[in-house]
Each structure stands twice: as C-alpha cells, then as structure tokens.
Amino acid sequence: MVIKLLDSNTINQIAAGEVIERPSSIVKELVENAIDANSRNISIKIKDGGKEFIEIEDDGCGMSKEDLALSIKRHATSKLEKNNIEKINTLGFRGEALPSIGSVSRIRIISKVISDNGYQITVDYGKEKKIRQSPCNQGTIVTVENLFLKLPARYKFLKSARSELGAILNLLKKLAISNPEVSFKIEVDGKQYLSWVRGESSKESLFENRIIDIFGIDFLNNMTTLNHASSDVTIQGYIGLPAYNRTNSNSQYIIVNNRVITDRRLSGAIRSAYKDRLAKGRFPIFIIKITIPTYAVDVNVHPAKSEVRFANDRQVTSILISAINKSLAKSNSKSLNLSSTLKNVNTIHEKYQSSVYQTQGEMAIQADKTTYNELVKNSRNTNDISEINDKNILINSNQNNNYPLGFARAQIFKNYILAQNQNGMIIVDQHAAHERIVYEKMKLSFHNNEIERQTLLIPYIHNLSQIDKEKILSVDSDLLSFGIEIEDFGNEIIIRAIPTLIIGANLKDLINDILDCINDDFLLKNFDDRLNLILSRIACYGSIRSGRQLNIDEMNALLREIEVTPDSGQCNHGRPSHIYLSQEEIEKLFERT
Numbered sequence: 364m365v366i367k368l369l370d371s372n373t374i375n376q377i378a379a380g381e382v383i384e385r386p387s388s389i390v391k392e393l394v395e396n397a398i399d400a401n402s403r404n405i406s407i408k409i410k411d412g413g414k415e416f417i418e419i420e421d422d423g424c425g426m427s428k429e430d431l432a433l434s435i436k437r438h439a440t441s442k443l444e445k446n447n448i449e450k451i452n453t454l455g456f457r458g459e460a461l462p463s464i465g466s467v468s469r470i471r472i473i474s475k476v477i478s479d480n481g482y483q484i485t486v487d488y489g490k491e492k493k494i495r496q497s498p499c500n501q502g503t504i505v506t507v508e509n510l511f512l513k514l515p516a517r518y519k520f521l522k523s524a525r526s527e528l529g530a531i532l533n534l535l536k537k538l539a540i541s542n543p544e545v546s547f548k549i550e551v552d553g554k555q556y557l558s559w560v561r562g563e564s565s566k567e568s569l570f571e572n573r574i575i576d577i578f579g580i581d582f583l584n585n586m587t588t589l590n591h592a593s594s595d596v597t598i599q600g601y602i603g604l605p606a607y608n609r610t611n612s613n614s615q616y617i618i619v620n621n622r623v624i625t626d627r628r629l630s631g632a633i634r635s636a637y638k639d640r641l642a643k644g645r646f647p648i649f650i651i652k653i654t655i656p657t658y659a660v661d662v663n664v665h666p667a668k669s670e671v672r673f674a675n676d677r678q679v680t681s682i683l684i685s686a687i688n689k690s691l692a693k694s695n696s697k698s699l700n701l702s703s704t705l706k707n708v709n710t711i712h713e714k715y716q717s718s719v720y721q722t723q724g725e726m727a728i729q730a731d732k733t734t735y736n737e738l739v740k741n742s743r744n745t746n747d748i749s750e751i752n753d754k755n756i757l758i759n760s761n762q763n764n765n766y767p768l769g770f771a772r773a774q775i776f777k778n779y780i781l782a783q784n785q786n787g788m789i790i791v792d793q794h795a796a797h798e799r800i801v802y803e804k805m806k807l808s809f810h811n812n813e814i815e816r817q818t819l820l821i822p823y824i825h826n827l828s829q830i831d832k833e834k835i836l837s838v839d840s841d842l843l844s845f846g847i848e849i850e851d852f853g854n855e856i857i858i859r860a861i862p863t864l865i866i867g868a869n870l871k872d873l874i875n876d877i878l879d880c881i882n883d884d885f886l887l888k889n890f891d892d893r894l895n896l897i898l899s900r901i902a903c904y905g906s907i908r909s910g911r912q913l914n915i916d917e918m919n920a921l922l923r924e925i926e927v928t929p930d931s932g933q934c935n936h937g938r939p940s941h942i943y944l945s946q947e948e949i950e951k952l953f954e955r956t
Contacts, residue, residue: 383463385521386413386510387530392460393505394538397421398545399453400503403561407535408550412527414510422502426474428482432494434472435486437462454622465489467517468510474503488513532557536577537623540616540650543573567599574601574650587694589651591686596655596679598686602633603648604694605640606932606939614648619660621652625669632680636687639802639895640930642937653679692929768926768941771918778909780918787945793921794909795934800924801864802902802935808864809845809894815863816846823858823870827878832856834881835874841893842877845901868904876900899935 383389390407397405400423410416426434437459464470465486475481483497511518521527528551539547539559544566549557559576561569574583586601600618615633617624637647661672673679768791769784780791808814827835835842835856839849846862858870865873877900885893907913913921925931925940933939950956 383467385530386417386527387534389413389417389464389468389507389510390419390531391534391538392464393417393419393507394535395454396460396505397423397503398538398542400424402502402545404546404548406548406550409528409531410552412522412524413507413531414521414524414527415508417507417510418504420502420504422500425476425501425503426472426482427476427479428494431472431474431482431484435461435465435470435484435491462486464507465491467514468512469508471506471508472503473497473499473505475499475501477501537616539577540573541618541621541623541652543569570599570652586648586650587690589649589686589690591682593682595659596653596682598651598653598683600649600651602651602687602690604932605637605647605691605930605937608641608645608647608937610645612646615646616650618650618652619671620654620657620662622662622671623669624671626671628676629680629683632684633687636684637691638892639899639935640691640933640937642933645937651683653683655679766922766926768922771915771922774913774918777912780913780921782918782922787943787947788949789941789943791922791925791941792934792939793907793911793913793918795938796925796931796940797906797921798902798934799931799940800921800928801906802899803928803930805845805862805864805898805902806895809898814844814846816848816860817863817866818848818860819858824852824855825858825871825874826855827874829854831878834878838877838881838893838897841890841897845894845898847901862901865901865904873901873904876903902935 383392386409390409390413394405394407397419400421402421402423404422406418406420408416408418408420461470461472466489469485469487471483471485473481473483481497481499482494484494485492511521532549535547535549535557539545544561546561547557547559548555559573562572564572571583583601585607586603589598589600589602591598603614612630615630617626617629633649633651634641634647641647655673659674661674765785767784768789769782771780771782773781774793775781778793780793782789782791805814832851832855835849836851842849846860846864847858848860850857850859856874858874861868861870877897880896880900885896888896907921931940947956
C-alpha cells in the first residue's frame with residue numbers, strides 16, 4: 364500500500380465526523396462563536412429540525428473581509444492569545460467548526476465590523492466561492508443548509524425533525540443558562556418559538572431570572588442556593604432539595620468557566636453528597652457554576668469541548684461536596700408543596716422565613732425548646748413519643764408561638780397529622796417523619812459513642828439458612844457497633860442485645876431486612892456507607908408505625924422534633940415526610956381569590 368496525503372476537503376470531512384454529529388452540534392459551535400464575539404442578542408432559526416436550514420444571527424464584533432476569508436480555513440482562530448493553549452478564556456479555540464461545517468453542508472457567512480462594509484462568503488460542500496460585499500448590520504449571520512445531503516451515509520443516521528429539534532433546544536437551554544447576560548430568540552419553521560430576554564439586572568439576578576425563564580418559578584422555589592468562594596475555586600448555583608428529584612440525570616447542569624460540561628466524576632460526587640437524603644434510583648437536580656483559574660483546568664480534552672480535566676480534581680470535588688452539605692444543612696426545613704392546581708405533587712417549596720433557622724439546620728425557636736442533642740440524651744423508648752420529649756416542648760396548641768410546622772389539629776387515617784402554622788397547612792406522615800428522627804439520633808449516638816444497648820431478658824433465636832447465617836455473621840462487628848449483639852448458635856443465630864431506641868421492634872423482620880442489604884456491593888462500601896445503610900434499616904423498625912393513634916400532645920411533640928432534626932423533609936428512603944399547602948393556595952382551590 365502507498366501512503367498519500369489526503370486532500371483538504373477529505374481532511375475537513377474527517378474532522379467534521381468528530382465535531383459535527385447532528386444539527387445540534389452546528390448550533391452549539393455557531394452560538395458559542397457568537398458568544399465569544401461578545402454578542403448580547405442571538406437569534407436562532409431552525410427548519411426541519413436543522414436538517415434543512417439553520418441560521419444564527421448575532422450582534423457581536425463581526426469579522427473584517429480578511430478575517431472572513433480565514434474563518435473557513437482549518438485551525439484558523441482569533442481566540443488563543445499568543446498561541447497559549449494553557450490559557451483558554453473562550454468557548455471555542457480549535458478553529459475547526461466553520462471548515463468542518465462547510466465540508467458537510469452549504470454554509471453562508473455574512474459579517475460586518477463597525478467601521479467597514481459587510482462581506483459574504485459561501486462554502487458548498489468544500490467548494491469556496493469568492494467573497495463579495497453584502498449589506499448587513501454589525502455582527503455575523505451564518506446560514507447552514509442541507510446538512511449531510513450529499514453524504515448519504517451520514518444523512519441516514521439523522522433522526523426525525525422532532526428529535527433533532529429536541530436536541531437543539533436542550534443544547535440552547537444549556538447555553539442560555541450558562542450565559543444569562545445574552546438574549547436568545549428561537550424561531551422554528553417560520554414561527555417564533557422561544558424567547559429568553561436578558562433584562563437589566565445584577566449578574567446574580569440575571570442567572571436567577573434565566574432559570575425562571577427556562578424552568579419556571581416553581582423550579583427555583585424547590586432549590587436552595589449554593590455559595591462558596593476562595594482564592595482557588597468559586598462555586599455558585601442552585602441545588603434541589605432532597606425530595607425534589609428525578610428518575611434520571613437529565614436535570615443536572617455543571618458549568619465550568621461559563622462552559623456547560625459533562626463530568627461523571629463531579630456528578631457522582633454531587634450525588635454522594637446527598638447520601639441517605641435521596642431515595643435509591645433517584646437523582647438530585649442542580650445547576651452549579653464553577654469558576655476556576657484557566658491554568659487549573661484543561662478544556663482541550665474532547666473535540667466537542669464537553670469535558671474538562673482539573674489540575675487538582677480531588678480539591679474541586681472536596682470543596683463541592685462540602686459546599687453542598689452546608690447548603691442542605693441550612694435548608695433543613697423542607698416541605699412537599701401542593702401546587703394550586705394539585706397537578707404536581709412532587710413540588711417542594713421552602714415557605715418558611717430564613718430567619719427561623721440557624722446554621723446546621725437547627726430551628727431558632729423563640730419559646731421553650733429542646734435541642735437535638737438534648738433530645739437524643741433524653742431519648743429512651745422511641746415507640747413511646749411521650750417519653751422522647753421533655754415536657755417543656757409539649758406546648759399547648761393555643762399558644763401563639765411561631766413554630767414552622769405549627770400545631771397539630773387532627774390525625775387522619777391513623778397515619779397523617781394535620782397541622783396549621785401562621786401561613787398554611789402541613790400534612791405529616793408520622794412514620795416517615797419519625798423514621799428520620801430515629802435514624803439521625805442513632806447516627807449521632809454512634810458518632811458520640813453513646814449508643815445505648817439493652818440486653819434482652821429472653822434472647823431472640825432466629826433460624827437461618829447456612830448461607831444467610833454466614834452473611835449476617837460477616838457483619839457482626841458492624842451490628843455490634845450499632846448496638847445489636849448477635850452470636851453463632853449452631854444452625855441459628857441468637858440476638859442478646861439491641862439498641863434501646865428500637866425496643867419492641869419485630870426482630871425477625873429486622874434481621875431479614877438487614878440480610879437484604881448485604882451483598883457484594885455492600886461489602887465493598889466504606890464503613891460510613893455501610894453504617895448509614897444498616898442504620899437506615901434499623902431506624903425503620905424503631906419508628907412510630909402507620910396505624911398508631913396519637914393524642915394531640917404526642918403529635919405536637921413529633922412536630923417539634925421534626926423541626927430540630929437534620930434532613931427531616933424526607934424519610935431514610937427519600938420519600939417526603941411532610942407536605943405544605945399555603946392558605947393562599949387553599950383559597951385558590953375554592954376560588955376565593
């Protein structure tokens with residue numbers, strides 16, 4: 364075989380295979396170019412999902428006649444200062460997009476700088492046409508037609524117009540979120556489709572307003588702010604309250620230096636920060652902006668520029684997890700909010716005034732109070748609420764104290780507490796709420812080496828298969844740390860002691876439940892993760908069961924404990940423990956407002 368040089372058009376088509384996968388890839392490259400050109404208004408027109416027609420118009424700095432001629436050459440760029448690949452301050456920098464697009468479609472570029480005439484250049488599947496004058500406003504208009512039409516092997520892999528449009532809109536959503544100072548107008552098949560206008564606000568307000576424009580006010584109300592600033596890394600944004608989650612990771616946005624990226628390691632770290640706050644198989648929602656010096660991040664990892672590498676990956680991950688934990692702790696009160704139309708029962712809403720809370724998630728209750736640590740020390744038998752709580756917090760429901768969860772009014776279906784505060788109504792799942800209370804108490808007791816055990820007067824003997832017996836005995840030291848003392852007893856195991864907090868629990872079901880969570884993945888987890896998983900199972904058996912009738916004092920006692928318990932908005936399995944409906948929303952339901 365003879366080695367030969369490829370012609371420039373073939374080289375561009377090969378490069379296009381990496382850069383231009385589908386119409387959304389073209390929109391990404393062209394909109395990023397417009398943003399790099401300091402545009403403040405970008406118009407996007409799409410026909411047939413971008414397969415037939417794409418037009419991007421901006422009001423940026425534009426290109427001179429000479430720059431326009433160079434723009435369609437490979438590796439020609441204005442974005443690298445002194446060819447310094449270590450210092451990239453723009454979204455684009457590779458100089459591949461326009462020649463790649465020109466090799467697989469018909470592209471026309473019209474551009475004008477402020478002090479010159481406008482000029483136009485056209486490239487039709489690699490064939491360049493002469494530059495000529497063309498009247499236009501300052502900025503650039505790029506039109507792309509008939510993508511892959513002369514490349515049937517590529518064209519057949521394009522999806523339906525609706526699917527391709529969906530990919531474009533998802534891409535534009537990311538670019539709009541990461542660049543809130545830019546206005547976007549989107550036209551689809553000749554009709555105005557979307558408009559995200561910049562407005563006049565501070566940088567923080569622009570970001571917040573853009574999120575509202577794209578996702579709606581309910582979305583923002585279900586988030587809590589994220590803020591961290593240091594000399595090395597700045598982290599800002601919004602993270603979803605734990606009970607406000609999704610079945611997939613589609614609602615997760617990580618922005619690094621104004622570039623939306625995909626990073627499995629960062630996403631995994633964020634998810635781990637939620638730990639036992641999130642139900643299995645559920646994903647947190649977040650929009651997180653990370654600002655880091657350009658020398659500390661490498662964006663030249665992938666042709667699509669969707670991935671980055673950090674010089675100190677562990678530092679960034681550690682700071683991010685710490686910031687999320689602090690933010691979740693500060694937003695300790697979280698109620699599932701029923702919207703006025705009751706169409707979306709998964710909407711969480713922070714209705715309470717921030718002044719009601721202290722850091723670390725403790726409530727700043729102005730009347731008599733018992734702190735969370737004191738509650739743990741006073742706890743004995745968890746199934747008897749009247750013994751859990753100091754008499755000082757069994758406040759008469761007629762007193763006018765500003766408790767966030769208000770006071771109990773009734774119990775329905777022997778499981779749900781109806782409470783009223785100054786602003787609305789709260790419905791509490793007594794089992795879910797108490798399960799989290801027991802769980803957090805056991806965790807705190809464990810870390811303080813204060814788990815109290817009670818030796819059983821009559822030891823419990825449990826019959827197991829040989830395999831199950833070996834499984835349970837493989838974690839006997841873990842169980843002993845949690846207050847469960849077990850021994851090998853021939854063909855059975857014997858339980859001699861259990862935590863005081865779960866006296867009266869069904870030990871047969873508890874052992875079977877613990878067995879269910881012991882698998883190969885469990886044994887590979889670190890101690891803290893094993894601790895949380897097993898304690899979560901144990902806490903379920905130490906909590907108030909559904910169907911137990913409570914009196915008013917017991918219900919109010921439970922409400923007070925919820926208010927001082929970390930992460931009390933959801934049970935150990937991630938289900939909401941209480942929901943909220945404001946007076947205004949109730950009155951809307953009855954058409955009184």
